[in-house]
Amino acid sequence: MNETIPTCRVTGHITLDDQDIYDPTLDVVRLRARVGMVFQKPNPFPKSIYDNIAYGPRIHGLASHSTELDEIVANSLDRAGLWSEVKDRLDDAGTALSGGQQQRLCIARAIAVDPEVILMDEPCSALDPIATAKVEALIEDLKGRYAIAIVTHSMQQAARISQKTAFFHLGDLIEIGETKQIFTSPKEEKTRDYITGRFG
Amino acid sequence: MTKKNSIKPTDWHSPEMTARIKTRYRKEKNFHRIGVIAITIAVSFLIILLGKISYDGVSGFFQTRIDTKITFSQSIIGVPSTMDKTAFQDQLKRVNFTRVLAASLQNEFPDVNSRSDRRRLLRIYSIGAREQIRLAISADPSLIGQTVILPLYAADDIDQVFKGNIDTSVPEANRRVKDKELSWLQTLIDDGRVYQKFHTRFFTAGDWNGRVYCRCAKQHNRSCDRPPRTNFLMADSPERAFLEKTSAAIMVLLMFLVAMNGLAIWLRQKFE
Amino acid sequence: MTETMIFSALVILSVLGFITAKRRSLNVAGGNISELHSLPRHYGYLASLRTILPGLLILVLWLLLGSAVIESMILSALPQSLFLETGTNAQALLLNKIRLVVEHGNKFGDNPDILEAATHYSSLYNKGLWGTFSLSISIALIGMFTAIYRIKPDFRARSKVERIMLLALILSSVIATLTTMGIIGSLIFESVRFFQQIPLLDFVTGLKWSPQTALRADQVAASGSFGAVPLFVGTLLISFLAMMVAGPVGLFSAIYLTKYASKKVRSIVKPLLEILAGVPTIVYGFFAAITVAPFLRDTGTIIGLDIASESALTSGFVMGIMIIPFVSSLSDDAITAVPKSLDDASLALGATKSGTIKQVILPAALPGITGAFLLAISRAVGETMIVVMAAGMKANLTVNPFESVTTVTVQIVALLTGDQEFDSAKTLSAFALGLMLFITTLALNIVALSVVRKYREAYE
Known part of the structure; x- marks a missing residue:
């Protein structure tokens, strides 16, 4: 998605299953379906809840008939923990939900195309604490099935819900390791300074 | 509790998926192409519009002149040069300079005898030619009795013929400019006395053509303020001169508008 | 002094x-x-x-x-x-x-x-x-x-000064409003005088437009008919042809310029389109009468079609060119108003750019685009100069674009610049036509604005 930002510059390699994702011969459309993304501010389409979830499967032709599509939608909503809340109003606009519900809708939307990895860009920063708790619980549920990478500015959140943590500073990767190790005995000095609150 | 998943995991490299993705990329390319075609169409409309008007109008900035020997004959003008200045100008207003022109032309073309032929000969010159003669003598009264070469304006029809806008191979009956006039014109051209000059009066004074058009419109019993809408099958209808002059006027107007537009855009970018 | x-x-x-x-x-x-x-x-x-x-x-x-x-x-x-x-x-x-x-x-x-x-x-x-x-x-x-x-x-000097300024502004808007009401009032007044002579039903449903009034008492006044239907059909036909040109070209130009074009291309093409909007309509009329009409007529002769030199196609086509910038500019605004987050969401799911535009952006921008089209149509309906110069004078009830038709605006010009007495039915019919035209464009504009306003709330 970085090509939509004109001033973005990337050095080094990022690989998914040993394939460089910036390889020009790589099909971006497939990649983006395999790597789902959830944005900082919830951005449901101004369509019905059903159509929001069904959008991805429809464009990729993942369902050969409508009952299959119904099943995919129901599954995704269920996995995102929204099914019980919206199952009676699937035709309502996606934008009519509360902030926390919208974010879970976006997560359900990303799940609907059966990704392998889900990227989340500060998924809870626009939410109140109760919604945050719900989303964090959801992430805990999902981690059994998908590889999830979260960007967060909250160290507490990182410590709460992650198994591995990477610390970036001004565009450089400083340290990466097991969460417990990063937070109790970081190897790099910058990491230590950040964790103890000397800056940031 | 998650439902039982009855859907197979997606095979992103199956032949159906690959074909589908290929189609989507093709649709993308087509969509892109349609956009390019759309703006190309819009811009070419603009180019055609401006181009056609410029093409028709550029020659309107130039006016055909004929160098003619004009004799400021005392007898015809009938005003002595010794008169007081204001009285002189006053008297000058009552002189019929067409006769001056006619007399001078008689000297140039001695074998033009019949009345209708002489009238035809006069019609080679524009109404403005009379004004030019009057202005010359008004500026320098001592010219009375002398013969001077003046660059007189050619009439609209002749102007168009000289610019090559009129098809002279059409049979005479379908033309306004008759063979006799063409032969006289040719004589003048061979003498090297016919040329084009930049028409600064187009910008400074009203053009004769407004009056010419009105006059010819009245001849055809049409109202003066409506532009011609009849067919242009006549190779040299008076509308040809009108077309040229109007296109030239539109060019000036559009140049002004484009300049204002450009200024507005520059200002907007400067203050952004 | x-x-x-x-x-x-x-x-x-x-x-x-x-x-x-x-x-x-x-x-x-x-x-x-x-x-x-x-x-x-x-x-x-x-x-x-x-x-x-x-x-x-x-x-x-x-x-x-x-x-x-x-x-x-x-x-x-x-x-x-x-x-x-x-x-x-x-x-x-x-x-x-x-x-x-x-x-x-x-x-x-x-x-x-x-x-x-x-x-x-x-x-x-x-x-x-x-x-x-x-x-x-x-x-x-x-x-x-x-x-x-x-x-x-x-x-409290500042409050008093601001109150004076407020009164001045209110006065200006009152003057503007009163002027508008004056225009409408004079239209209605003269139209009422017309409808006292010609019944409203005949005017609105009549199929024959041949405005004559008797000059003397013994003339055959029955030859005059004031049926406005052919005029409105002519107006709608030409407007329809204009939208056929301007709609696709304008909309796809807007899509390309907002979503695909580089900044440089956009900075060149957008001003060019604005020049199209700045050309005076009489120049378009001139162009239509002198270039497009003979061209279409001659092309028609070559391919065996009989295209009149004052055909609806001539005026409609040139009017379309004039309207392209309206459609393009307003659609451009509507499309750029759609937040980038929707673009991102769709692309992140693996959609192509064109897929995103067709299925997410355009539906989201649809109210604005509809408004743009309606406003362009109302512009086409009210356009006068192009049709006065390129369209016919005789009323003709047809939908064939190759025939010569006349429009409401042309007739208004002809009736008001004619030499009939001012209170004859013939001249007054111009006011009735004007009133109909005003009502039509007013309705179009109201619908356009309300559509835009109603759906804009959807994602704001």
Whole structure:
């Protein structure tokens, strides 16, 4: 998605299953379906809840008939923990939900195309604490099935819900390791300074 | 509790998926192409519009002149040069300079005898030619009795013929400019006395053509303020001169508008 | 003494008032601005406004009413013998004569009564000017002194100044509104006179438009028919053809320029399209009549179609070119108003750019685009110059674009620039047509604006 930002510059390699994702011969459309993304501010389409979830499967032709599509939608909503809340109003606009519900809708939307990895860009920063708790619980549920990478500015959140943590500073990767190790005995000095609150 | 998943995991490299993705990329390319075609169409409309008007109008900035020997004959003008200045100008207003022109032309073309032929000969010159003669003598009264070469304006029809806008191979009956006039014109051209000059009066004074058009419109019993809408099958209808002059006027107007537009855009970018 | 001198005196006074008030406000606060309720310049503005506005009011009253008052005074003083006939026409003639003498001296007419009346007029006028001068200056001075006298640290000058500004703005919008209502009122008034002569139903449903009225009592007036249907069909046909050109070209241009074009391309093409919008419509009409019409006619002859030289296709096509920038610019606004987050969401799911545009962006921008189309249509319906020059004069009820049709606007021009009496049914029909046209474009505009407004709330 970085090509939509004109001033973005990337050095080094990022690989998914040993394939460089910036390889020009790589099909971006497939990649983006395999790597789902959830944005900082919830951005449901101004369509019905059903159509929001069904959008991805429809464009990729993942369902050969409508009952299959119904099943995919129901599954995704269920996995995102929204099914019980919206199952009676699937035709309502996606934008009519509360902030926390919208974010879970976006997560359900990303799940609907059966990704392998889900990227989340500060998924809870626009939410109140109760919604945050719900989303964090959801992430805990999902981690059994998908590889999830979260960007967060909250160290507490990182410590709460992650198994591995990477610390970036001004565009450089400083340290990466097991969460417990990063937070109790970081190897790099910058990491230590950040964790103890000397800056940031 | 998650439902039982009855859907197979997606095979992103199956032949159906690959074909589908290929189609989507093709649709993308087509969509892109349609956009390019759309703006190309819009811009070419603009180019055609401006181009056609410029093409028709550029020659309107130039006016055909004929160098003619004009004799400021005392007898015809009938005003002595010794008169007081204001009285002189006053008297000058009552002189019929067409006769001056006619007399001078008689000297140039001695074998033009019949009345209708002489009238035809006069019609080679524009109404403005009379004004030019009057202005010359008004500026320098001592010219009375002398013969001077003046660059007189050619009439609209002749102007168009000289610019090559009129098809002279059409049979005479379908033309306004008759063979006799063409032969006289040719004589003048061979003498090297016919040329084009930049028409600064187009910008400074009203053009004769407004009056010419009105006059010819009245001849055809049409109202003066409506532009011609009849067919242009006549190779040299008076509308040809009108077309040229109007296109030239539109060019000036559009140049002004484009300049204002450009200024507005520059200002907007400067203050952004 | 002239009106200009009075005005200049008022301006000078108001500037004086400004300076004095500003200085006094600083004095009253002992040089410390924070003690004052408003800034010193607000006290200055208040003083100058309170000076010039009352004075200007007097001046304006003089300008509006002065001549009328003087004229009635002159008329009542004239001897009866001068009135050759009774009635306002005679009075107006006399007044004219008197005015001419006042302006040009006694070159015109040597009637001693008129000369005396003229001198009387001049002296009254002069007295009036001096009176206005003294009255306006004194009121101005009173205003200035009351404003300055009241200056104390807690005097709320800024609020008062802002209230005056608010009143001025309200006055401007009232004038604009009243002007609009005046236009509509005159349309309705004249149309009512028309419908007293021709029944409304005949007008709205009649299929034959051939406006004639009898000049003499014994002429066959029944040959005139005022059925407006062919005119509206002609208008709609040409507008439809115009939208066929402008709709796709404008919309796809907008999509390309907003989503695909590089900044450089956009900065070149957008101004070019704006030039299309800036070309005067008479130039388009000229182009249509002189270039497009013969071209279409000749092309038609080549491929065996009979295309009239005043065909609907000519005007419709050129009108379409004129409307492209409207559609393109408004659609551009509608598309850029869709938040980028929707783009991101769709692309992140693996959609192509065109897929995103077709399935997410365009549906989201649809209200704005619909509004753009409706506004473009209303522009096409009301367009006059192009059709006057390129379309026909004879009403023709058809949907064949190759035939010559006439439109409502062309007929209005023809009827109002003709030489019929002003209250004949023929000329009045122009007002009825105008009223119909106004109602149509008003309805289109209202629908367009309400569609845009209603759906804009959806994602804001």
